Amino acid sequence: xxxxxxxxxxxxxxxxxxxxxxxxxxxxxxxxxxxxxxxxxxxxxxxxxxxxxxxxxxxxxxxxxxxxxxxxxxxxxxxxxxxxxxxxxxxxxxxxxxxxxxxxxxxxxxxxxxxxxxxxxxxxxxxxxxxxxxxxxxxxxxxxxxxxxxxxxxxxxxxxxxxxxxxxxxxxxxxxxxxxxxxxxxxxxxxxxxxxxxxxxxxxxxxxxxxxxxxxxxxxxxxxxxxxxxxxxxxxxxxxxxxxxxxxxxxxxxxxxxxxxxxxxxxxxxxxxxxxxxxxxxxxxxxxxxxxxxxxxxxxxxxxxxxxxxxxxxxxxxxxxxxxxxxxxxxxxxxxxxxxxxxxxxxxxxxxxxxxxxxxxxxxxxxxxxxxxxxxxxxxxxxxxxxxxxxxx
Amino acid sequence: xxxxxxxxxxxxxxxxxxxxxxxxxxxxxxxxxxxxxxxxxxxxxxxxxxxxxxxxxxxxxxxxxxxxxxxxxxxxxxxxxxxxxxxxxxxxxxxxxxxxxxxxxxxxxxxxxxxxxxxxxxxxxxxxxxxxxxxxxxxxxxxxxxxxxxxxxxxxxxxxxxxxxxxxxxxxxxxxxxxxxxxxxxxxxxxxxxxxxxxxxxxxxxxxxxxxxxxxxxxxxxxxxxxxxxxxxxxxxxxxxxxxxxxxxxxxxxxxxxxxxxxxxxxxxxxxxxxxxxxxxxxxxxxxxxxxxxxxxxxxxxxxxxxxxxxxxxxxxxxxxxxxxxxxxxxxxxxxxxxxxxxxxxxxxxxxxxxxxxxxxxxxxxxxxxxxxxxxxxxxxxxxxxxxxxxxxxxxxxxxxxxxxxxxxxxxxxxxxxxxxxxxxxxxxxx
Numbered sequence: 001x002x003x004x005x006x007x008x009x010x011x012x013x014x015x016x017x018x019x020x021x022x023x024x025x026x027x028x029x030x031x032x033x034x035x036x037x038x039x040x041x042x043x044x045x046x047x048x049x050x051x052x053x054x055x056x057x058x059x060x061x062x063x064x065x066x067x068x069x070x071x072x073x074x075x076x077x078x079x080x081x082x083x084x085x086x087x088x089x090x091x092x093x094x095x096x097x098x099x100x101x102x103x104x105x106x107x108x109x110x111x112x113x114x115x116x117x118x119x120x121x122x123x124x125x126x127x128x129x130x131x132x133x134x135x136x137x138x139x140x141x142x143x144x145x146x147x148x149x150x151x152x153x154x155x156x157x158x159x160x161x162x163x164x165x166x167x168x169x170x171x172x173x174x175x176x177x178x179x180x181x182x183x184x185x186x187x188x189x190x191x192x193x194x195x196x197x198x199x200x201x202x203x204x205x206x207x208x209x210x211x212x213x214x215x216x217x218x219x220x221x222x223x224x225x226x227x228x229x230x231x232x233x234x235x236x237x238x239x240x241x242x243x244x245x246x247x248x249x250x251x252x253x254x255x256x257x258x259x260x261x262x263x264x265x266x267x268x269x270x271x272x273x274x275x276x277x278x279x280x281x282x283x284x285x286x287x288x289x290x291x292x293x294x295x296x297x298x299x300x301x302x303x304x305x306x307x308x309x310x311x312x313x314x315x316x317x318x319x320x321x322x323x324x325x326x327x328x329x330x331x332x333x334x335x336x337x338x339x340x341x342x343x344x345x346x347x348x349x350x351x352x353x354x355x356x357x358x359x360x361x362x363x364x365x366x367x368x369x370x371x372x373x374x375x376x377x378x379x380x381x382x383x384x385x386x387x388x389x390x391x392x393x
Numbered sequence: 394x395x396x397x398x399x400x401x402x403x404x405x406x407x408x409x410x411x412x413x414x415x416x417x418x419x420x421x422x423x424x425x426x427x428x429x430x431x432x433x434x435x436x437x438x439x440x441x442x443x444x445x446x447x448x449x450x451x452x453x454x455x456x457x458x459x460x461x462x463x464x465x466x467x468x469x470x471x472x473x474x475x476x477x478x479x480x481x482x483x484x485x486x487x488x489x490x491x492x493x494x495x496x497x498x499x500x501x502x503x504x505x506x507x508x509x510x511x512x513x514x515x516x517x518x519x520x521x522x523x524x525x526x527x528x529x530x531x532x533x534x535x536x537x538x539x540x541x542x543x544x545x546x547x548x549x550x551x552x553x554x555x556x557x558x559x560x561x562x563x564x565x566x567x568x569x570x571x572x573x574x575x576x577x578x579x580x581x582x583x584x585x586x587x588x589x590x591x592x593x594x595x596x597x598x599x600x601x602x603x604x605x606x607x608x609x610x611x612x613x614x615x616x617x618x619x620x621x622x623x624x625x626x627x628x629x630x631x632x633x634x635x636x637x638x639x640x641x642x643x644x645x646x647x648x649x650x651x652x653x654x655x656x657x658x659x660x661x662x663x664x665x666x667x668x669x670x671x672x673x674x675x676x677x678x679x680x681x682x683x684x685x686x687x688x689x690x691x692x693x694x695x696x697x698x699x700x701x702x703x704x705x706x707x708x709x710x711x712x713x714x715x716x717x718x719x720x721x722x723x724x725x726x727x728x729x730x731x732x733x734x735x736x737x738x739x740x741x742x743x744x745x746x747x748x749x750x751x752x753x754x755x756x757x758x759x760x761x762x763x764x765x766x767x768x769x770x771x772x773x774x775x776x777x778x779x780x781x782x783x784x785x786x787x788x789x790x791x792x793x794x795x796x797x798x799x800x801x802x803x804x805x806x807x808x809x810x811x812x813x814x815x816x817x818x819x820x821x822x823x824x
């Protein structure tokens with residue numbers, strides 16, 4: 001179901017630039033006369049060499065070196081002040097490269113950072129945990145070998161394209177059958193085919209939401225169709241089948257639907273995903289469930305929302321399945337949580353299946369809806385962490 | 394309430410922190426903890442001034458007792474009751490540890506996580522939701538409590554259940570809504586800026602998805618009790634001063650006797666509660682439209698105090714002792730026999746007192762044109778079965794006020810003692 005505004009997943013996702021390449025040469029320093037400033041010796045510390053000591057007080061942040069060679073850089077941070085302190089290494093835009101928190105007075109903590117590209121960073125001690133902290137510039141020179149998951153990402157992209165192609169073909173096939181039933185005037189058969197014909201689309205929808213008017217023409221609800229656009233597609237036929245009865249133009253609407261579905265299926269196969277767009281799509285599908293399916297908004301006449309729920313959930317699960325090797329390598333705990341939460345939500349949804357068919361949305365109790373919502377919140381919170389894990393390092 | 398106090402409260406609600414900061418600075422007592430901007434952070438002088446009246450100051454998170462109980466009552470509340478939805482004991486313990494970290498940071502005026510606003514870069518969902526960035530700590534306290542249902546067989550905590558932690562009995566006239574009643578856990582967030590209190594609850598709830606789910610929640614827009622002699626007595630939605638005779642922070646003996654659980658109180662598995670306190674929460678809807686049509690004389694007779702000064706009937710000043718024997722000009726008791734202050738007074742209840750910390754609320758209207766407003770009653774005590782229960786039984790039976798109120802939400806929680814350095818909330822319970 002397209003929304004009036006483009007969902008984040010439908011936009012071109014900003015490409016993550018490797019941290020060190022994106023840095024501006026000049027960094028704004030915050031020193032002023034009445035404020036403490038960072039001080040440091042000028043010795044360079046080598047990557048993999050001895051640690052850089054950081055003496056953090058309530059008013060100063062003293063580093064033994066402000067340059068280092070690429071590689072593993074180690075900071076040994078000692079709090080010799082009276083407030084709880086923190087130490088940050090920032091890239092451009094205050095993006096945290098790494099940090100160590102809760103350094104209580106008298107305590108010394110070690111921070112190891114892997115930096116593979118040259119660039120200028122910002123260090124900051126933050127006595128009392130608030131504010132921008134006591135900042136200084138930090139320079140990294142040279143390059144170091146990367147521990148890369150590039151080949152795994154490439155494989156994930158290939159796998160996801162194959163999944164999209166297969167769902168797109170299924171969408172065309174299911175739509176053909178459905179359209180034939182509508183044109184034959186077989187209302188009962190058309191109703192029985194409706195939900196499952198749409199199902200593949202619900203699994204891959206974020207891929208194609210940017211194809212102009214095609215998605216609203218196929219899947220737009222009457223209340224979100226833009227001014228000047230006709231109400232067509234699946235939801236128009238849903239209204240005919242369940243509420244108004246087939247109309248004079250139902251056959252023409254069905255023909256147009258098949259043409260549009262064939263076109264969008266072909267276009268979907270040409271989309272070049274990235275690891276980030278796949279992860280963003282997995283999240284967007286769950287957002288669809290939260291805002292459209294679990295509320296019973298999408299299928300207001302057929303009440304087949306649980307089929308769409310199933311499609312969105314399956315699409316999200318498949319998107320993350322192709323990313324599994326990348327996630328499992330970089331954040332095994334997250335992969336474990338994703339597995340557990342997908343299983344939990346799937347089993348709760350399956351409770352509402354009778355034989356091969358889902359029960360009507362109208363049969364759900366308030367307690368059923370809360371149970372599904374609680375489980376969906378848990379899963380969505382984990383899925384929202386995936387982009388940060390699969391982004392280029 | 395003094396004019397000064399009133400103007401501060403209004404100012405805060407009307408125009409946010411900039412104005413408040415000005416007032417506080419003018420009062421000369423400020424120690425502002427700045428959140429986010431660098432103005433007060435690294436260069437700020439260490440805290441030396443007493444922060445009692447600085448509305449934007451930070452309240453220490455750690456100590457012998459949890460903050461948010463005898464802390465001078467802040468103006469705003471966001472209270473939430475939660476159910477544990479995981480079956481995994483380790484997940485619950487981890488959440489209590491994660492909550493401790495985030496709560497300590499937020500009460501200091503910091504983001505819920507380091508670099509929570511933008512530090513995760515463009516592709517991650519920010520770890521802090523952001524609406525309190527740049528606001529001062531605003532007296533935020535975050536107080537946690539455990540409900541009786543947490544100590545069932547799910548997490549192996551049955552043997553840790555304090556004997557005094559029991560579900561409240563049904564009281565005459567209760568109209569409890571299951572959707573506003575009970576809960577495995579509660580979080581009370583109080584602050585002098587509502588945005589700061591809401592931010593705290595929102596971020597803790599977010600950390601808990603998959604482990605806990607919100608059961609019900611309540612916003613309070615104005616305190617109805619003073620918990621310190623430094624505070625003026627506020628008014629409730631009936632327009633009367635409320636909590637004049639409250640147990641106050643400046644009464645250590647009263648607190649020890651009525652509020653804090655003593656080491657001898659719980660000798661079995663509930664011994665971890667020593668230094669803690671039990672919280673009773675009741676959502677009391679007030680039928681204010683009906684009340685507002687009631688004559689002044691009748692209002693004062695129902696409460697037992699005069700409306701303007703708050704003095705007990707028959708006396709002149711707010712803090713004058715109640716004289717239950719005194720007769721009025723008509724020969725009847727000056728304080729009527731069913732007046733609220735008489736029924737709730739310690740002299741009528743065998744010396745029972747509680748520390749009240751309630752908030753006025755209005756949750757919009759009720760669909761038939763009446764305000765859904767009232768008192769969100771919060772009270773801390775050493776043993777609900779010996780304090781709140783007999784007090785409420787007496788009130789439910791005879792209080793004339795019952796014609797104007799309806800208890801439609803209820804819960805009881807065991808709030809553990811304060812945390813020492815290095816401790817987190819999961820430790821006492823899961824030791």
